[in-house]
Amino acid sequence: xxxxxxxxxxxxxxxxxxxxxxxxxxxxxxxxxxxxxxxxxxxxxxxxxxxxxxxxxxxxxxxxxxxxxxxxxxxxxxxxxxxxxxxxxxxxxxxxxxxxxxxxxxxxxxxxxx
Amino acid sequence: xxxxxxxxxxxxxxxxxxxxxxxxxxxxxxxxxxxxxxxxxxxxxxxxxxxxxxxxxxxxxxxxxxxxxxxxxxxxxxxxxxxxxxxxxxxxxxxxxxxxxxxxxxxxxxxxxx
Numbered sequence: 533x534x535x536x537x538x539x540x541x542x543x544x545x546x547x548x549x550x551x552x553x554x555x556x557x558x559x560x561x562x563x564x565x566x567x568x569x570x571x572x573x574x575x576x577x578x579x580x581x582x583x584x585x586x587x588x589x590x591x592x593x594x595x596x597x598x599x600x601x602x603x604x605x606x607x608x609x610x611x612x613x614x615x616x617x618x619x620x621x622x623x624x625x626x627x628x629x630x631x632x633x634x635x636x637x638x639x640x641x642x643x644x645x646x
Numbered sequence: 647x648x649x650x651x652x653x654x655x656x657x658x659x660x661x662x663x664x665x666x667x668x669x670x671x672x673x674x675x676x677x678x679x680x681x682x683x684x685x686x687x688x689x690x691x692x693x694x695x696x697x698x699x700x701x702x703x704x705x706x707x708x709x710x711x712x713x714x715x716x717x718x719x720x721x722x723x724x725x726x727x728x729x730x731x732x733x734x735x736x737x738x739x740x741x742x743x744x745x746x747x748x749x750x751x752x753x754x755x756x757x758x759x760x
Contacts, residue, residue, distance in 0.1 A: 565748070565749075567751075573753055573754075574650070574737060574751035574752050574753045574754055575689070575737070575739075575749075575751040576751070577748045577749065577750070580747070580748060620688050620689075622688075633679045633681065633691030633692075633693075633694055633702070633705065634679075634689075634691065634749065635691065636681075636688030636689045636690070637688050638686075638687055638688050639687075639688050
């Protein structure tokens with residue numbers, strides 16, 4: 533079963549605009565990670581935010597985490613055509629002891645129109 | 647340096663055949679994960695190794711699925727008597743330790759069962 537739910541399922545914007553994706557999850561977590569997947573390829577790690585952090589930046593990426601609402605958001609600023617991909621949030625369970633795999637959402641498919 | 651590699655990249659099997667999927671993790675990575683990704687879905691956890699020890703196999707969907715990592719490096723995921731519902735992309739990921747940290751994904755093996 534998949535814990536997370538990304539919202540929206542699909543998003544199409546113009547190049548240069550900002551893209552915001554949201555993720556909700558169900559159980560208490562250690563960390564939340566965001567991954568990108570280009571069509572037919574493996575996943576690429578974007579950013580990890582720990583449960584005691586509220587916001588993190590990496591280049592054009594900004595991630596927020598609200599553990600009280602069990603939600604996170606990923607903001608991509610000044611989008612480029614190369615950002616077209618599916619984006620997944622993934623969590624590791626607090627009780628897993630590190631021996632569990634990540635639990636992924638269904639993803640947001642982002643299309644950047646040139 | 648070399649990333650995670652998987653072979654074959656594509657596999658077509660007739661229903662009832664056995665298949666073996668190989669994963670070569672990044673050298674020195676202790677953790678190795680297998681995930682199954684159905685079309686349009688996020689990856690779902692199958693099993694986790696720490697070195698040669700299989701610490702969690704709770705995600706394996708049936709006893710037809712078997713994974714091993716005998717020397718703590720290369721891993722093989724074996725599916726016996728394949729069924730059509732086994733058709734998916736099988737992703738391997740490696741990392742430094744547990745699910746707490748960034749995972750590095752291979753390109754996946756796309757299995758189609760006819």
